[in-house]
Amino acid sequence: MYRAEVFVTLKPVVNDPAGLTIRGGLEALGFDSVREVRAGKYLVITLDEPDQDHARARAEAMAQQLLANAVIEDFRVEVQPA
Amino acid sequence: MRTGIVVFPGTWSDRDCGHAVGEILGEPVRYVDHRERALDDLELVILPGGFSYGDYLRCGAIARFAPVMDAVANFADRGGLVLGICNGFQILQEARMLPGALLRNASCEFRCEWVHLRVEQSDSAFTLDCRPGQVLRIPISHGEGNFFADAETLASLEGAGRVVLRYCTSDGRVTAAANPNGSLGNIAGISNARGNVVGMMPHPERACEAVLGGEDGLAVLRSAIHALARVAV
Numbered sequence: 001m002y003r004a005e006v007f008v009t010l011k012p013v014v015n016d017p018a019g020l021t022i023r024g025g026l027e028a029l030g031f032d033s034v035r036e037v038r039a040g041k042y043l044v045i046t047l048d049e050p051d052q053d054h055a056r057a058r059a060e061a062m063a064q065q066l067l068a069n070a071v072i073e074d075f076r077v078e079v080q081p082a
Numbered sequence: 083m084r085t086g087i088v089v090f091p092g093t094w095s096d097r098d099c100g101h102a103v104g105e106i107l108g109e110p111v112r113y114v115d116h117r118e119r120a121l122d123d124l125e126l127v128i129l130p131g132g133f134s135y136g137d138y139l140r141c142g143a144i145a146r147f148a149p150v151m152d153a154v155a156n157f158a159d160r161g162g163l164v165l166g167i168c169n170g171f172q173i174l175q176e177a178r179m180l181p182g183a184l185l186r187n188a189s190c191e192f193r194c195e196w197v198h199l200r201v202e203q204s205d206s207a208f209t210l211d212c213r214p215g216q217v218l219r220i221p222i223s224h225g226e227g228n229f230f231a232d233a234e235t236l237a238s239l240e241g242a243g244r245v246v247l248r249y250c251t252s253d254g255r256v257t258a259a260a261n262p263n264g265s266l267g268n269i270a271g272i273s274n275a276r277g278n279v280v281g282m283m284p285h286p287e288r289a290c291e292a293v294l295g296g297e298d299g300l301a302v303l304r305s306a307i308h309a310l311a312r313v314a315v
Contacts, residue, residue, distance in 0.1 A: 014230060015185065017185075017186050018186060
């Protein structure tokens with residue numbers, strides 16, 4: 001079994017109003033060194049594949065087909081034995 | 083105008099659409115289950131507003147894979163009229179039947195209010211009854227209607243006259259203050275190249291009776307009737 005972590009983030013050119021709002025909250029708390037916050041999605045997928053390469057390939061296919069929208073989002077996949 | 087209104091789990095505006103087309107316009111309506119695979123009996127398919135599949139992951143991301151969506155794509159390819167309203171617009175984009183994406187409103191607020199829309203393109207199947215520059219007053223009701231497309235896609239939409247509706251002031255000026263959600267170019271609705279598929283964030287079905295505050299939505303729905311008549315001729 002493998003554990004795939006999928007990080008989905010908005011492309012740099014896409015505005016992120018949620019990230020801006022979170023930054024405002026951090027500033028209100030006194031974290032005045034914050035320059036930017038980008039909000040995204042984090043998914044953990046446990047999958048039954050014969051080896052790590054297969055697990056990665058499947059998780060990347062999932063991200064391409066459903067988990068991320070290539071119009072607005074990028075993704076990164078990390079795979080470890082579960 | 084034989085109209086099918088697609089109902090996904092979580093769709094909420096299907097009965098409003100059915101009321102507008104069936105009761106007010108007096109056209110035949112049937113509700114289409116998201117598991118159906120044949121739409122051959124229909125002339126117009128409406129993907130109504132709501133929160134299909136809870137809008138989990140992204141608005142419209144799961145609905146796109148419902149069995150009915152292959153049929154909707156084939157229906158559109160054959161020239162059938164398809165109107166995606168609000169969540170329906172988001173679904174059409176996720177299905178790549180329309181370009182771009184709808185992001186969270188720039189304000190991070192859910193906006194439920196009447197807006198003004200300038201008709202930019204009166205050749206689409208859903209604006210035939212309008213004249214270019216005409217201002218429609220129709221409500222919005224969404225948290226994620228902030229139209230985005232990359233610069234190249236945006237330029238191609240604008241160049242091809244595929245921007246159908248823009249948020250504007252009551253006298254038709256396209257200003258930042260009239261933009262309720264941060265959409266690029268104040269875009270409220272776009273069409274495919276052929277003009278038979280339109281997605282729009284505002285809800286024409288909620289602006290079809292004076293008692294509800296306005297009737298400008300009728301122009302959108304009646305345009306479809308005339309688009310069909312034009313094809314038949």
